[in-house]
Amino acid sequence: MSSSTVFDSLLFRDMFGTSEMRAVFSDEMYLAEVVRVEVALAQAQARVGIIPQSAADAIAACCNPARLDRERLRRDTDNVGYPILPIVTQLAAQCGDAGGYLHWGATTQDIMDTATVLQCARGLNLIADTLDGLRHDLRELADTHLNTVTAGRTHLQHALPITFGYRVAVWLSALDRHAERIADVRRRDLMVQFGGAAGTLASLGPGPGALRVRAELASELGLRDPEITWHVARDGLTELVGLLASIGASLGKIGMDVAMMCSTEFGELSEPYVEGRGASSTMPQKRNPISSELMIAAAKLLRDKSSAMLDATLQDFERATGPWHIEWAVIPEAFLLLSSSLAQAAHALPKLQVDTVRMRDNLGLTEGLILAEAVMMALAPDLGRQRAHHLVYNACTRATEAGTDLADELLKHPDIVASLGEHRIRQLSDPAAYLGSAQAMTHAVTRRASNRTLARGCSNVAK
Structure with missing residues (x-):
């Protein structure tokens, strides 16, 4: 067929x-x-x-x-x-x-619903196992790049220096919370x-x-023994598919970040090399971020699955006239899409090729502008925050227009030099010196993840 x-x-x-x-x-x-x-x-x-x-x-x-x-x-x-x-x-x-x-x-729905829940339990076991492995890999990646300084970006522009380990730990923190949600859904929604x-x-x-x-x-x-029949109270399965969509969205965010960092202009990451993967039929040089693209696509498709389940929740009286049938299509497809996204993440993320030199070079693209906040906050105790912001803003504008280094423009202003001195201005030009609590927060996430109970936990549902 x-x-x-x-x-x-x-x-x-x-x-x-x-x-x-x-x-x-x-x-x-x-x-x-x-x-x-x-x-x-x-x-x-x-x-x-x-x-x-x-x-x-x-x-x-x-x-x-x-x-x-x-x-x-x-x-x-x-x-x-x-x-x-x-x-x-x-x-x-x-x-x-x-x-x-x-x-x-x-009745028919008793058997169909219970069989579906048993399938969902098996599906959750697969999801949780893959998620736990991915969380382990991201923890190692975050630890490896705890001190790898890179550009933090807001609105696609350089904001402040961060570490690549911090960025990975942000990804990981969301997946850790999803592991908790899986345990909650298993306990609450897998009902006979x-x-x-x-x-x-x-x-x-x-x-x-x-x-x-x-x-x-x-x-x-x-399975859980519910207090009352849930023939037309479909919140449990709706929550389950909503969770799958939410996990998929978090993976899609990771895919979006990785795909952009793989772009020629960024050049900071590459997905693992596999001969022929991501190749173009006309451009021999291409190596497209296929796994990231599929993670993004799955996230978009999963959103529609969650929306359809919300529609299916509106069921009349004691047996629905149609909405139940929506679930028959949506639930398997939601599990399939998330399994694909997790598989793509498990393939790409553990062996990401990280170009730390390119990350450091990209920090210098704006000639020190990425450290404007560092200078402003150093000036603020002496000059007040508003005046400090005004002075540094003007220096940034001049540096941008002239194509000069921010430090050079700062040294031209007597009030800034009088407040900080030349040596301090040069110190403030080091991205590694303005990371805030990035490393401490990364440590907090990776330590918490390593001590957590895995998402699957103990279940006899799918035996």
Whole structure:
């Protein structure tokens, strides 16, 4: 069968996803998770006394996703509009008489939602593992360049000197916070779904047995037992996809920085060399920052996935008429996009080629103007901040117009020389002497990251 999207295209799929994540959201995994939920439900109901234990044991022994007729499932799902009834029909036939107890008291959305959550749990494990590895690599990169002075830029113009390690630590700090958010989402949003036709579990009677079944099912699957059915309260999955989009945006910001620093005019970084990667069909000299470009593209696409999930959250009464279907497309694609972005980051960032000489040379492009604030703040205690700003601003203007060094223009002004002296003015022209707390903050991030619990933590959901 020919492919029609970048997610299943032979040419593009590894640029917009990974094989591991595709396996998590494949038809085969989905069918396996549906069967897992149906078997776990039967076992939970048997423990509570809702169905015979012999029936539950037979269901566990007989239900086999490998024996499902895929082509029949395709036809029946297209006709019914949902896959669960066609799956249950075939599974019940596999189980003989015990099949009459399969799917007892459940509704289609119970099984579909729970299977989706189990897939999300597996996907989060992959995301967290890759994120933890990337955080480790960025920590090492930040430490390596703790003292590598480079130009800090605001509005694409030289602002103040920073270190490249500081810039990397800013990237890392966002990913550290995302690791915390993954743990929070795992705890809060990976919930079992079991409510029956309208969410009230009326099919299992008025006693406590129904809620005990839900609790047993949650325990069996390693999911949270929610207080109430969430058929039309989709905040959990919406938060999850929103987090994926947020992580993707942070990676996109890194990609944006790296791509710009790879530009000819900057020349401060290069992505790792791989023969042929980033090559042009017409310009032999080109080495485009492919990984960074894909990280940026994924960030933009993930934003739309989060927006679509917010739209899908508006669901009517006790069962939605349409918005639920949006999730079926959005959730797998969101996981695929973020897996791709993380994979590209994991490829490019640990082995970035950092040109420290070019960074230092670029500091001198503005002939000392990058240290204007340093001079102003040195003058301020003696002359007052406003007057100091005025004097240095005028000196900067003259230096820019004449193409001269800022220090030379400062030395022409008697009030500045009287306040600071020539030696102090020359000292203030050293970018490495005006880094503020950049190194201390970088240390704080890298030390905190090295002592943190990894994002994945402990989970039995995807066993």
